[in-house]
Amino acid sequence: ALGADACAHRAALSSGLHTIAIPGGGLSTKAICPKSNLGLAQKILDAGGALISEHEPEYIARPYDFPSRNRIMVGLADAVLIIEAGAKSGTLITARLAVDYNRELLCIPHRIGDPHGEGGHTFLRLGAELITSPLHILEALRITPTEECTVSFLKKESLSPAEQKVYSLLEHPKTRDEIVRDSMLTINETLTVLMRLEFSELVKEEFGAWRRT
Secondary structure, three states: OOOOHHHHHHHHHHHOOOOOOOOOOOOOOOOOHHHHHHHHHHHHOOOOOOOOOOOOOOOOOOOOHHHHHHHHHHHHEEEEEOOOOOOOOOOOHHHHHHOOOOEEEEEEEOOOOOHHHHHHHHHHHHOOOOOOOOOHHHOOOOOOOOOOOOOOOOOOOOOOHHHHHHHHHHHHHHHHHHHHHHHHHHHHHHHHHHHHHHHOOOOOOOOOEEEOO
16 A cells, blocks of 8 residues: 555565565456555565465455455564554554454554544553654564664765755645655655654654654
8 A cells, every 4th residue: 555554665675674565455467556556566576575365366455355454464463563543544453453363562652632643542542552763663572672773864965866855845844745746756755755854853744744853
């Protein structure tokens, strides 16, 4: 899917890891959706990862297929990280499955009143693990970090062309849609760049708009 799903796969690939994707439909090029992620699907396979589906190759996913798909994702995982989830988000199904399957449930907090954080906040109140740093994920998975396992902060002078383009656009606050339009990057590319810039504390999102820190 677009958004955090594709960002997670791209981040794994850029770190030299294999990754596994479970589409809601079949695995033929006709069935993979959205079409903009066909290239990503091939990169996952080329890196030694996998695409997994219970459906026939040509089967086109319907909305009701995703809850059953989610149970496979949870079954394969050691932990489930909830980045955002509305009060009635389908992500809540995945979170409940994590609890049912005795998997670690990790949640990133949001601002008070943010509708995208309501689901995650509910699970935090019920005892989910609070995640505010990448190292917290390693801690939850009981992985001891090495000296090299630290957050790599970007420097303004070492930004990639795409990162520099987005950073330059944020001289004045802009919404995500405005950044996509003005940068002429894809949504996936824009989200990846914003995530890297935010982790490096060069930009932040506030009141629905992104700005430099």
